[in-house]
Amino acid sequence: MPVVAGYIVPGLPHPLLAPDRSPHWRAVRDGFDAAAARIRQAMVDHGADLLVLYSTQWVSVIGHQVQADPDAAWTHVDPEFHQLGSMPYRFRIDADYAQAYAAAAQARGLSCRPVSYRGFPIDTGTIVALQLLNADNALPATTTSCNMYADRGETLVLGKAARDAIDAGGRRAIAVAVTSLSARKHVRPVDPADDQLASAKDAEWNDKLLEILSEGRLEDVAQLARTVAHQAHADSQMRAFWWLSAVMGQHNRYRGEVLAYAPVWGTGAAVVELVPAQVAQGQHEFDEDDVDRYHGDLEVLESAGTQRGPGGAPMGAALGRGLGRVGPGEIPGAAVSLDKLLDQPLPPRPADLAGRMAAPAGTRADRSTTPLHEPPVVAGGTNAAAAPKPVGPYPHARRVGDLLFLSGVGPRQAGTDTIPGGAIRAPDGTPQDYDIEAQTRACIDNIAAILRAAGSDLSRVLDVTAFLVDMDRDFAGYNRVYGEFFATVGATRTTVAVAALPTPIAVELKVVAAAGDVDLAALADGKWTGA
Amino acid sequence: MGSTSDAGTGRIVAGFLAPHPPHLVYAENPPQNEPRATGGWETLRAGYAAVRERLAGLDFDVIVVHSPHWKTVTGHHLLGVPRFQGRSVDPIFPNLFRYDYNLKVDVELARAIADQGRAAGLHMELMENPDFRVDYGTITSCHLAHPDWDVPIVAISSNRAYFYFSNEVGEAEMLGLGAATRRAIEATGRRAVLLASNSLSHRHFTVEPAVPEDPSFERPYSLNQYEWDMHVVDLMRRGRCRQLLDEMPDFIEQATSECKDGSLTWLLGALGVPDYPATVHAYGTVIGTGNAVVEWTPPVGSA
Numbered sequence: 149m150p151v152v153a154g155y156i157v158p159g160l161p162h163p164l165l166a167p168d169r170s171p172h173w174r175a176v177r178d179g180f181d182a183a184a185a186r187i188r189q190a191m192v193d194h195g196a197d198l199l200v201l202y203s204t205q206w207v208s209v210i211g212h213q214v215q216a217d218p219d220a221a222w223t224h225v226d227p228e229f230h231q232l233g234s235m236p237y238r239f240r241i242d243a244d245y246a247q248a249y250a251a252a253a254q255a256r257g258l259s260c261r262p263v264s265y266r267g268f269p270i271d272t273g274t275i276v277a278l279q280l281l282n283a284d285n286a287l288p289a290t291t292t293s294c295n296m297y298a299d300r301g302e303t304l305v306l307g308k309a310a311r312d313a314i315d316a317g318g319r320r321a322i323a324v325a326v327t328s329l330s331a332r333k334h335v336r337p338v339d340p341a342d343d344q345l346a347s348a349k350d351a352e353w354n355d356k357l358l359e360i361l362s363e364g365r366l367e368d369v370a371q372l373a374r375t376v377a378h379q380a381h382a383d384s385q386m387r388a389f390w391w392l393s394a395v396m397g398q399h400n401r402y403r404g405e406v407l408a409y410a411p412v413w414g415t416g417a418a419v420v421e422l423v424p425a426q427v428a429q430g431q432h433e434f435d436e437d438d439v440d441r442y443h444g445d446l447e448v449l450e451s452a453g454t455q456r457g458p459g460g461a462p463m464g465a466a467l468g469r470g471l472g473r474v475g476p477g478e479i480p481g482a483a484v485s486l487d488k489l490l491d492q493p494l495p496p497r498p499a500d501l502a503g504r505m506a507a508p509a510g511t512r513a514d515r516s517t518t519p520l521h522e523p524p525v526v527a528g529g530t531n532a533a534a535a536p537k538p539v540g541p542y543p544h545a546r547r548v549g550d551l552l553f554l555s556g557v558g559p560r561q562a563g564t565d566t567i568p569g570g571a572i573r574a575p576d577g578t579p580q581d582y583d584i585e586a587q588t589r590a591c592i593d594n595i596a597a598i599l600r601a602a603g604s605d606l607s608r609v610l611d612v613t614a615f616l617v618d619m620d621r622d623f624a625g626y627n628r629v630y631g632e633f634f635a636t637v638g639a640t641r642t643t644v645a646v647a648a649l650p651t652p653i654a655v656e657l658k659v660v661a662a663a664g665d666v667d668l669a670a671l672a673d674g675k676w677t678g679a
Numbered sequence: 680m681g682s683t684s685d686a687g688t689g690r691i692v693a694g695f696l697a698p699h700p701p702h703l704v705y706a707e708n709p710p711q712n713e714p715r716a717t718g719g720w721e722t723l724r725a726g727y728a729a730v731r732e733r734l735a736g737l738d739f740d741v742i743v744v745h746s747p748h749w750k751t752v753t754g755h756h757l758l759g760v761p762r763f764q765g766r767s768v769d770p771i772f773p774n775l776f777r778y779d780y781n782l783k784v785d786v787e788l789a790r791a792i793a794d795q796g797r798a799a800g801l802h803m804e805l806m807e808n809p810d811f812r813v814d815y816g817t818i819t820s821c822h823l824a825h826p827d828w829d830v831p832i833v834a835i836s837s838n839r840a841y842f843y844f845s846n847e848v849g850e851a852e853m854l855g856l857g858a859a860t861r862r863a864i865e866a867t868g869r870r871a872v873l874l875a876s877n878s879l880s881h882r883h884f885t886v887e888p889a890v891p892e893d894p895s896f897e898r899p900y901s902l903n904q905y906e907w908d909m910h911v912v913d914l915m916r917r918g919r920c921r922q923l924l925d926e927m928p929d930f931i932e933q934a935t936s937e938c939k940d941g942s943l944t945w946l947l948g949a950l951g952v953p954d955y956p957a958t959v960h961a962y963g964t965v966i967g968t969g970n971a972v973v974e975w976t977p978p979v980g981s982a
């Protein structure tokens with residue numbers, strides 16, 4: 149059980165600095181104190197040895213940041229609630245874990261940097277959570293920023309990276325999402341004793357979320373995030389719930405308990421505990437896809453047609469030039485990253501590329517480990533020594549009349565089984581970066597080798613079926629290389645996305661070709677009489 | 680520093696759109712900033728050099744700055760302690776900006792602005808906690824415009840009304856705050872320079888080159904953003920600030936403009952929505968965002 153418990157806690161300073169000015173703030177403070185006692189108990193009962201936080205109040209824009217200053221100390225004053233007093237702090241940050249977390253995020257395709265600077269402004273939410281849950285630094289901790297452009301995929305992958313580093317370090321962590329439920333604050337001062345939710349719609353959704361959380365259905369809440377963000381004033385579009393669910397394993401098998409819920413300056417402030425359980429208590433409401441590796445978000449296509457320049461001229465036609473919409477955190481609606489669509493805004497510098505390509509601890513693999521077969525010998529069958537051995541009992545190609553039917557072929561190299569462009573995942577399942585163009589080229593080279601062995605060639609290919617494991621990421625690159633070989637061949641083609649291929653490759657092609665002794669023109673006319 | 684005995688002679692001597700990319704401070708290697716650069720963003724820095732030259736020739740006794748990076752929901756807040764000393768680390772670009780500041784505040788003017796704002800129906804608060812860390816937008820704009828720090832400042836927070844309500848509410852708040860600022864300057868006899876610490880278009884790249892000042896990286900985020908920025912700068916040049924305010928909702932929406940944080944609207948409000956031409960000292964991009972350094976010099980005798 150690498151994550152022994154999860155908590156959702158609010159990040160405004162009132163329960164820390166002024167709990168007794170309001171019964172509501174006091175209630176939240178009591179919830180914090182109860183959670184702190186349980187965390188202390190988890191150290192005894194489960195050997196908890198790490199606190200990993202994600203705070204919606206630490207906003208980042210260049211990917212994500214992880215706090216890595218081993219002795220982070222300063223006196224913080226909240227920019228809005230400065231009249232409540234100062235927050236001096238000194239935190240024991242687990243710099244090794246923070247570095248591993250950031251490296252794991254990079255290995256999953258995210259931009260992520262550990263930060264360790266004297267005087268770095270740690271956010272109010274992190275300070276409140278660490279002061280109240282871990283007052284004496286009994287547990288080493290770290291905290292993560294909330295990228296204001298990040299969509300669900302990016303945030304899930306970040307949570308998985310936190311978990312990768314927990315697993316790799318053999319840690320027993322407690323994950324803490326520092327977030328309000330609803331986040332709308334009062335815009336005019338209120339009497340603290342009379343604090344209340346700033347919006348009735350917010351109150352309604354908060355109740356619903358707490359009911360689901362009390363049933364331990366964390367993943368259900370994460371799945372509902374977009375709906376909630378649409379209908380109520382969610383804190384940073386509920387990103388913290390995506391992160392927390394990813395860290396904790398994306399399921400509903402928890403015992404959930406609401407330790408406090410009250411308004412703090414109009415926001416919905418809840419302290420919730422989630423402890424792993426044997427069985428799921430609630431039904432699944434999953435309909436969102438899972439994602440293991442970050443390749444950029446693509447919902448931007450929805451807004452492409454609506455983009456306008458000054459004077460109302462539509463800009464959408466020039467995809468990737470005219471797009472610029474979507475913005476800083478508080479603009480309602482989905483924040484999306486356009487970089488993917490812009491066809492990479494920048495060529496990665498060699499140093500960046502090296503950083504992105506490096507998998508943790510030398511686990512990177514570039515070859516398949518799937519068991520191979522000797523192809524069966526059949527009438528009309530072809531088995532090419534220059535093509536990779538099959539992963540099942542089938543020949544490379546088989547002739548029937550005028551046609552050659554080829555088995556699906558990937559990019560693996562004959563003999564070595566290496567995968568040009570790299571395997572898409574390591575043997576332990578860790579996703580890896582790879583080059584779709586190199587894979588596609590190798591794939592077509594293998595087809596050419598098989599056709600050659602059968603007495604035909606690429607120019608005689610009639611029909612191609614292509615299988616991609618990641619259409620969004622790879623179609624363009626695959627299509628480019630395809631064009632290099634097939635632009636003038638005129639083969640029919642079908643490209644589909646599949647969940648997986650039997651080896652760690654991203655592309656496989658299945659081909660039907662005319663045999664080498666067939667007159668193509670006559671075949672087209674139906675006049676070929678056979679060789 | 681002026682005093683109430685100057686009442687009646689106070690005026691805004693100049694107002695500037697003075698954006699705050701920390702990159703520009705980083706590129707100059709001032710002694711206060713810890714990271715070292717080899718240069719970068721020369722066009723915008725030349726624009727700021729022109730501002731510094733202008734200010735050297737102007738007689739002023741306070742800088743009033745409105746910064747998007749001090750965000751408040753409950754009203755408008757102003758620094759209310761005479762002196763702040765500390766270290767400002769940009770939470771987003773800590774690699775570029777770790778700046779030791781030591782600045783004076785014109786608390787009397789801050790109080791006067793708060794009073795004028797309240798009289799206009801706004802919620803105003805003075806920030807009186809001496810441990811407070813001054814936001815990096817304020818530090819950056821002030822440093823770039825007048826790095827001597829020998830003149831006291833008044834710093835005003837960015838109220839979230841544009842975000843919480845609508846462009847209309849946001850604009851009403853910011854124009855009201857601008858007018859209150861002007862009335863307070865006039866009533867206290869200050870000769871004030873105003874800085875609106877806004878970028879224009881603001882969607883930016885989400886990756887940073889390994890060498891931050893690598894000039895091969897820098898370009899507008901998109902054609903759309905560039906066209907909007909050129910249009911807005913053109914309106915400023917032609918003295919068409921009323922039209923600019925009318926088009927602000929589209930600009931904010933379509934170019935993801937940082938003007939949504941209200942600094943520019945506040946400045947235009949303080950200047951009485953200028954109908955005279957502005958001087959555009961520079962336009963350039965920083966990590967894809969559009970930034971213009973622009974000056975309005977109110978004709979003497981104008982309200």
Ligand SMILES: [Fe+2]
Pocket residue numbers: 699747748816878937
């Ligand atoms: Fe900014």
